Amino acid sequence: MNADDSVPGPTDDIMCATYRALCRHGYANLTMQDIADEWSKSKPALHYHYDTKRGLLLAFLEHLFTAYTDRVAAPDEGSPRARLDALIDAALDPPRADAHRELRTALFEVKAQAPHDEAFRERLERFDDYLAAEIRRIVAEGIEAGAFRADADPEMAAVLLVTLVNGAHSRRVALGAADGVRDAINAAVDDHLEGGVR
Structure with a gap:
């Protein structure tokens, strides 16, 4: 701990x-x-x-958030794309994912309380807000460095990628798999961030 x-x-x-x-x-x-x-x-x-x-x-949930921010953080080194990939990988696949299956299911039940309980909602939003902020930072730095398209929108990229990560977690709990999600994320980054960059 x-x-x-x-x-x-x-x-x-x-x-x-x-x-x-x-x-x-x-x-x-x-x-x-x-x-x-x-x-x-x-x-x-x-x-x-x-x-x-x-x-x-x-x-x-506060305890989990501290562990999450320790684990899911954008690397300081590497190309913007490599840093973004590492961040998304960490958010998608925590260590010992199989060992956390029961916890994922329990937290899925906790998330169902959020529409009815503001305190739960606020704490759960912090996870999304943190991931979105890390994505926005990498995308903005990538645009400035010329690694991502000049017309890319860091905010829209963050909304899209956080939504895909959350969808992957929900599918993993509800259906037992999240096949194709990583490929979809790669395609989204290719199209919306790197498309046209030479």
Whole structure:
């Protein structure tokens, strides 16, 4: 959890327990007792830190966002296209993707709460906003360097690519595959960003 060698605090342990409980039970069936069981402490001890399941899951999304920004960041070196490809690859395929299948499914259920819960929506939007900002930055730098078309629109590129990444995640959970998405992204970048660049 932590990059350093410090001893994890109770919050780190609770986040690990929440991860395991979500993977085991999914969102809909998850209870505070399930998380306490994974934490190997009592439910009252868990309530000392978090009053409700909702509050704990909002904190868990914050925890995931920190890990996401550590993992999904545009590289500082390489051509703009190579940097953009690396960013999209990181957003599409987290490490140990198979091990995260249950978590992906649980988070898909969490996303379904967003239309009805502003706090969930705001936290989930942060993931998209972060990825979009990284894409806009690379595209703008690529335009300036002459690697992407001068008339390319960084904002439109970000909207398109974030939408494709989100669609790939949804298809992976709902259908078990996201075949062709990487090819579609490559084609979009070829057409909208690199088309006509010599």
